[in-house]
Amino acid sequence: MRHIALITGAYGGLGRCFAAIHARYGGDLVLVGRKEALLASQCAALQKEYHIRAVYLVQDLARHEAADYIFSQCSTRYGDILYLINNAGFGGQGEFAARADIEDTQMMTVNMETPTRLCKLFLPGMIQRGKGNILNVSSIASRLPGPLQAVYFATKAYMTSFSNALWRETAHTGVGVTCLMPGILATGFTVRGHLERTALFAHGGAAPMEAAIAGYEGMRKGKRNVFCVHPKWLEYAIPYASLAPEKWLLDYVYEQQRNR
Ligand SMILES: NC(=O)c1ccc[n+]([C@@H]2O[C@H](COP(=O)([O-])OP(=O)(O)OC[C@H]3O[C@@H](n4cnc5c(N)ncnc54)[C@H](OP(=O)(O)O)[C@@H]3O)[C@@H](O)[C@H]2O)c1
Incomplete structure (x- = not known):
């Protein structure tokens, strides 16, 4: 296999x-x-349309052994990996104290532990x-505290910090x-995270292709960070969110993520 x-x-x-x-790049x-x-059907469709080789590994990324399994399969069967895209992840709405422990524990493994180990x-x-x-x-959520998605926002803060450190x-x-x-993107994320009834996701979100192109092209150029947020001015405003009064910010995010 190549590239x-x-x-x-x-x-x-x-x-x-x-x-x-x-x-599409071959x-x-x-x-x-x-x-x-x-x-299996995704691989078959991609092979047919783009004349490339596509293979798959079935793996639950909430398993602590997932990264080792993926690495050993790639090393023995497929060869050098040119691009590693740590994309899998999920969120979950609700008060931390009331949410199922297993959901938040698995979220930490999928969103932080497994991608960290894959990098390792x-x-x-x-x-x-x-x-x-x-x-x-x-996620842009990595720049803010996230009441009513406390663990999700924290896992993304970890990923941004970790990724930026590796960049250096x-x-x-x-x-x-x-x-x-x-x-916010219009993907399966909304339903998986029970976010349909929040103000934050009320408008449905952007189609994911624009963010994927920005991320993929940014990766090829070796950029440290790539933002893709609508409206565009938010990209410039969010890094300064920490300058806003903290209590106001926490109240705002709480209101945005509350079930209507
Ligand atoms: N949608 C948004 O608003 C948004 C905004 C910012 C960042 N993001 C981030 O974008 C990334 C992609 O999410 P998306 O928006 O494309 O949502 P999505 O459509 O729900 O896709 C998430 C993918 O992660 C996989 N995944 C979740 N848990 C897994 C597990 N235990 N083992 C293996 N695979 C697992 C899902 O597979 P299963 O169907 O099998 O669970 C699915 O293929 C995530 O990291 C998310 O945090 C999303």
Whole structure:
């Protein structure tokens, strides 16, 4: 296989876009997800349309062993990974004290632990080859505290911090580490996170392709951060959110994420 992109959450809203963009460039794919039937049909469709090779690995990324399994399968069966796209993730609305422990624990594993471990396993080889890029899908939520999605916002704050630190550590190695921070997107994320009845998601969100193109192209250029938020001025305003009075900000996010 050649010019391989490994994409987690490959049949989700953003994941499908990343897979199609990479295939359009003529690159091969390793797609990771939990649902074999979806992965198999996605691979078949991509191979037919773009004349590339697409294979899949069935894996629940909430398993602590997931990253080791993916790395060992890639090393023994597919070869060097050119692009690692840590895309899988999910949120969940509700008071932290009332939410199911298992949901938040799995969220921390899928959103933080597994992508961190995938970086740990794939990055040394990329540095040795002086070639490769990682795209970590975070969120604009990483810039704010998130009452009523406390764990989700915190996992994304971790991902942005972690990704930016790796960007600096890999400077001058030929390897790039990019963090994508989209705003609200119209994907399966809304239903999975029980966010349909919140003001924040009332308008449905943007189609994911624009954010996927921005992230993918930003990754190829080795950018540190890529934002994709509507309206556009929010991209410039959100980094300064910490200058707003903290109590006002917490009240605002709480109201936006409250069920109507
Ligand atoms: N949508 C938004 O508003 C938004 C905004 C900013 C950032 N993001 C981020 O964008 C990324 C992609 O999300 P999306 O918007 O495309 O949502 P999505 O359509 O729900 O896609 C999420 C993908 O992650 C996979 N996933 C979740 N838990 C998994 C697990 N335990 N094991 C394996 N795969 C798992 C899902 O597969 P299953 O269907 O099998 O669970 C799905 O393929 C996420 O990291 C999300 O946090 C989303």
